[in-house]
Amino acid sequence: MTVLTAEGLPAMSMRRVAQELRTGPASLYAHVSNRYELEDLVYDRIVGEVPLPEPDPARWQEQLTQLMRDTLAAFARYPGAARLTLARVPFTPNSLVYLEVMLALLRAGRLSDRTASFGIDLLSLYVSATGIEDTIHLEQGPTEEAVGERFARMRGYLQSLPADRFPNVVSMAGPLLAGGGDDRFEFGLDILVRGLAATVTQAR
Amino acid sequence: MTVLTAEGLPAMSMRRVAQELRTGPASLYAHVSNRYELEDLVYDRIVGEVPLPEPDPARWQEQLTQLMRDTLAAFARYPGAARLTLARVPFTPNSLVYLEVMLALLRAGRLSDRTASFGIDLLSLYVSATGIEDTIHLEQGPTEEAVGERFARMRGYLQSLPADRFPNVVSMAGPLLAGGGDDRFEFGLDILVRGLAATVTQAR
DNA sequence: GGCGGTGGCGAACGGCGTTCGACTAAGCTG
């Protein structure tokens, strides 16, 4: 966890972890059968850090969105950790607790079994993908200033394109690159949660 | 492209590509400055393979969903290629054409600038993440049989959990693991496109 | 006809995950 926090997931190699423990890489294999398993343990710890709500049927949508926000925040604390989620079946101890709560929330919303199941996938996919994208932006220059400069350069590039071939891209250069990551995340989250909720009201 | 198709993205190393070209790895650096740049070229080719519609305002939702399906299909032809998309700003030549069409479709739906911009991100993120997940499933055993067996094992595991601590997980073990990847993709796609369209009707 | 610059490329550097086999120390058994 020390290496991950300070240097990111790619730096969390068997060798680097062994070094942190003042030993050689081979020693780790007495405790863990490969890197994947080491990542499993890390992944489970991070999932365990997400605060879980006590499901309240009246506020399920609110609780669900907050859970997604908290999940993304947990990923954000460990650079690169979001990558782990897409490659894993979430059946580790803490993942199961997490899954149980999420199911409880969707059922509180009276979603069908199918919608709840697919909905969990959909929401998880969204949070993971957002986390991964955030990681990448972080890697390319974390400071507020660097981000602004990068966006300005991109905007300039889009606006320099031939307007006859790319009318929409050129005219939308502003909006395309506007809005922080939080705005975008909230926007998508809203669409997803509303969409899932709508499968119920629709059926009435 | 040969290596990628046959052996997947991780196998598409500088060395392996050089070998395919009957030369040493150093020779590639005369044409490409990086592995990242090599991936850029590959990425652009794949994007170029996606058939783009002639936007028809009356059918924008239909065209948009079909475009997403075709995009996922293109990723599926190149195992691991979906990973490339999350790490890149889509400003390569073919990406720009792609972006232009997507913007045209969303504007045909009369979405606001903000909604169109965020919507593109949202849809792209969804297709990429789905593609990445599919890649991983493929790596773990591509045959119909292996997939069925894997799912059966997972279902058995979930059902074996203590029902008092995981009531929802245990009772939903069936639905959670039901449905092929296509069903799930269509489900999410439907929610996203409907959700984006609803931002317009809502405003009336 | 010489020559500069471009691309080709063998060799090497420093990283990676993982395995092998020799070793130690602790704990159980007779």
Place this chain on the structure above:
DNA sequence: CAGCTTAGTCGAACGCCGTTCGCCACCGCC
């Protein structure tokens, strides 16, 4: 209490990886 088993440690090595260095060969131009 001697002997044996076993779990854990770990140096060295294997075969990958991306990338760089420096030398070589060739081609087009003055």
